[in-house]
Amino acid sequence: MSSRGHVLCVGSEGWQPSRDALADAVGDAEIRTATTAAEALELVSAWPADCVVAASRLPAGDGGGLALLERVRAVEPDLPFVLHPAEGSERLASEAIGAGVTDYVAGTDGTERLGEAVMAAIDGSDGESARIADLVRTIQQRLVRARTTEEIDRGVCEAIVDTEPYAFAWIGEYDAADGRVVPRASAGFESGYLEAIEIRPDDSSLGQGPTGRAVRTRTLEAVQDIPSEPTYEPWRADAMERTYRSSAAVPLVREETLYGVLNVYADRTDAFDESENALLCDLGKTVAHAFHRVRIQDRYEAQYRELFEEAPVMVALTEDTADGPVIDDCNRRFAAKLGWSREALRGRPLADVYSEASVARLLDHDGYERALAGEFATAERTLLTRGNERLETLLQATPRRNTHGDVVGTHALYVDMTEQKRAREVIDQAEAMEASMDGMAILEPSGEYVYANQAHADIYGYDDPAVFLGNTWRMNYDDAEVDRFESEVFPAVAGGDEWRGEATGVRADGSPFPQELSLSPLADGRYICVVRDATERRRYERRLERQRDNLEILNQVVRHDIRNDLQVVLGYVESLRTFVGEDRTAHVERAVESARDAVEITETAGDVAEVMLTADAETKPVGLGCVLDEQVSEVRSTYEDTVLTTDGTIPDVDVRADNMLGSVFRNLLTNAVEHNDGAIRKVTVAAAADADTATVRVADNGPGIPDDRKDAIFEEGEKGLDSGGTGLGLYLAETLVDRYGGDIRVGDNDPNGAVFTVELPVVD
Structure with a gap:
């Protein structure tokens, strides 16, 4: 290879691209090295560098290879820049592409691959890399917003055909039952092409094209010259008619699962060189990850829907409107109990299925407002069936939120109590009580236990629920809580009202714990006590609150424009060192230090974001x-x-x-x-x-x-x-x-x- 340019290698003392090995790959091009960002910038300004090759890690304080890229581009906007980490990763590659590197070559890819990237950059292929980088960024933005596989398919295909020289793109999936690759989305100039062709990933002639091979091998397959490629014979005429001249098929694979195959067509030959194929492979992994995310999301939603449909209680999802709550959806049990179809109930005011007294509690006594605020206590509600029969129920309502976290209505659970007018008759069903995960007990008017289930004993740290019998509820609380219950809670319950709230209980070993507690009066003066350990819920709520707070912090601190502007500021301030007198040097150094600190803030904030977004x-x-x-x-x-x-x-x-x-x-x-x-x-x-x-x-x-x-x-x-x-x-x-x-x-x-x-x- 002849002498073709000047290459600047930048890396710490512990790692640099091997000068001798790189020299073998780039011929007799002149190579110089730098170990710090300052040294590299000085060479860029004083020496005619044609390409910079930088490690991802630089000496502490320099900010790494991507930070160096910003500083180099501030003084030489068009200078090719190849990021060469010792060990690459999908995340680093994505960040590098997003930052606008000319090329990305991991140390594990070998010196020959690095040499090819350097010479391609010197020869002027940086425009091609920038084009692909822009495409990857566009697709990543669409994938983040996608909520369904259809949105992923459409977004990817549309983004590709908006990029030169691509004329057409489609995504297909392998139908094992039919033995064919079936299209499911496309964009660009197609004119019936997908209806005209047939692809089978087998050993026949219909399986020797790039799509069939990609399905079989799970690797990218390309045809650089459709007019002359023998294996493209079954589809050549249709492709030539539509000006397709080269084609690549990218399998969308994650953890050995094939989510489809992306097919890209260009209107010129030799459109898919090694660098472009490497980036398309990375793109395929990114798209496959998006499919995996949506599949997991769909699985969770299906599980939720199954629980919703098969719940052993009546469930209604309400929507808060200016005219009051309406039924947004309900499960089969709710509709069957009321004698209506689900379609007839959707969009209907909730008050339409309430008795007059229950409507007053819903609207006039702020029952719905308390439910929206998460303050609703279990209460009795009378529903009216289609035949105007009364259905006595126990209601528990909680806030219902949309995907943005805004309260839009309630989850309402109704337990049919028509045959059990009072809670005492439900509690007497010992089997149901013993199977309950909640602690359940019956208290005398004096507060003495007459019954407790095993879950009640487990919550308070006792082996046998018999330990409560003959004792009062006071054994489970400290003096402050006992005073609060005796002065505030039990007087209200004695008046016939149900009480539901939070308290701090004391376990058998003396340790305190948060709990959710409800007390319901019975006709004979006794009380039903239901207690639930709220430790895990509190911990979960605190974690969610921290995640939200940190995401707000990151939203204020880590903004793309601010980070870029800081890099520009840092580059300009550092360049002032050669223009100010000694009496101003301290000012410049202080400005440089402050700018570097600001850039480092984004690194810590990135760690916080990673922690918050991977809380589980x-x-x-x-x-x-x-x-x-x-x-x-x-x-x-x-x-x-x-x-x-x-x-x-x-x-x-x-x-x-x-x-x-x-x-x-x-x-x-x-x-x-x-x-x-x-x-x-x-x-x-x-x-x-x-x-x-x-x-x-x-x-x-x-x-x-x-x-x-x-x-x-x-x-x-x-x-x-x-x-x-x-x-x-x-x-x-x-x-x-x-x-x-x-x-x-x-x-x-x-x-x-x-x-x-x-x-x-x-x-x-």
């Missing part, structure tokens, strides 16, 4: 030593003016965590350094483990943390003393540790400073 991700055994050693080394190299030491040996144990564990220690170590005002900043890391728990301590000699802020610093948006950050780091650490089932706390160091302690469960 499964944990796994993770080696504590490897993760902690890696983070200590990275922080030590970043803050060379800090004395960062390890006290003793880090135990070689596995803890219950996930791939985000490193973020916990990175944020704690960075926090210990950046908020340290000591003359010589010192940070010490110590770790120990027993059979059950691994403990990691991060101690510093900084100003410490006041007692009144030790809990608050883990809340989102809380900043440390004199902090310039967002307050996300410690909140992220606490969120992750909580996910792992561990604990994190802060105390005082001796003689000064703070000590953060993390406890994680050890995996046997």
Whole structure:
């Protein structure tokens, strides 16, 4: 290969594209190397670089390869840029394409592939890569919004045909029963093409085209010259009539499941080179993932629908309108009990099936408003059948939300009590009570137990429900709750009203727990008590609240335009170094530091987003030593003016965590350094483990943390003393540790400073 240009390789001391190996791949092109972003930018400005090859990781403070891309493009907008990570990933590839790299070549793809990408960039193929990158971004945006497989099919095909040189695109699926590939969506110039052709993924001539081969091999298959390709004979005439000259078939595969095959046609030959095919393969994986997501969503919705339809109680979904609640839908039992068809009930005012007294409770006594607010207590309601017969029911109503989280109506569950006028007759059915997951009991007017089921005993931590008999309900509460019940709750129940609310119970071992409780008066003066442990619900609600709060934070902080503008600002400010006098150098460096800090904020916010959006991700055994050693080394190299030491040996144990564990220690170590005002900043890391728990301590000699802020610093948006950050780091650490089932706390160091302690469960 002849001399064709100047190549700048940028990477840290620990990893760079091999100069000798790359030289073999690009001929005698001149190659220079840089180890920092500043050095690379200086060469870009002073040396006629034709292409930049950058690692994904650069020395701490440089922001990585994609950050370098922004700074290079600020001074050389058209300079080709190839991102070359040591180990690639779908996520990094997607980010790189979205950022506008000329090409993306993982280290595992080999030096020859890198050389081809570099020479293609030098030869001017960056326009092609940009075109494909724009296509990928467009399709990804449509996939995010898609809620059905039809929307995915249509969005992908339409986006493709809007991109040169594609003339036609369609998605088909393999029908095993019929042995054919059947089209299900298309876009572009087709003119009956799909009706004219037949494709079978077998050994016949109808299976030798790109589509049939892609279905069989699960790999991309392309035909670069339709007019001369022998295997395209069965479809050549129809394709030529419609100006198709080359074709590629991309299997949509995820976890060995084939979701279809994407077929793309161009109006010129040789349209699918190696680089374009690689990107189309990545696109196929992305589309397949979207199909998988929709399939899981459909499965959950089908399960919900089955539960809704087969529920052993009457269920109605209401909609809140300006004219009052209407029946949006109902299950078969609800319609059958009232003697109407479901179609006749949909859109009908809920008041139409209520008795006059129940309508008053629904509308005049704010029953529906309380249900919308989540404050409704189980109450009796009388429904009217089509034959005007009265149906006595017990109603429980909860808010119903749309996909945006807005309350749009209620879920209303009705238990037919026509044959059981009072709850006592239901409670007497011992089998139903014993099978209940809720704790159920009957209390005398004095508060003494006369009955309790096994679930009631389990909730309070007792083996046998007989322990309650002869005792009063007071045994399950502390003095403050007893006073509240005696002064507020029982007087209301004694007056004939049902009470439903929350309380704090006390288990047999003395530990408190949140509970949902209802008390219903019986005709003979006794009470029905139903209790449910609300611990998991509280934890789930707190997690959802944290997710929503963090997504709002990220929506304010991590915006594409802001991030891009910061990169431009950083590039321009750094370029000022050569234009200002020594008396202004400190100002420029302060501006550079502030801009870099702002860019780093987006990285922490990205970690927060990943945690929040994968709140239900499964944990796994993770080696504590490897993760902690890696983070200590990275922080030590970043803050060379800090004395960062390890006290003793880090135990070689596995803890219950996930791939985000490193973020916990990175944020704690960075926090210990950046908020340290000591003359010589010192940070010490110590770790120990027993059979059950691994403990990691991060101690510093900084100003410490006041007692009144030790809990608050883990809340989102809380900043440390004199902090310039967002307050996300410690909140992220606490969120992750909580996910792992561990604990994190802060105390005082001796003689000064703070000590953060993390406890994680050890995996046997």
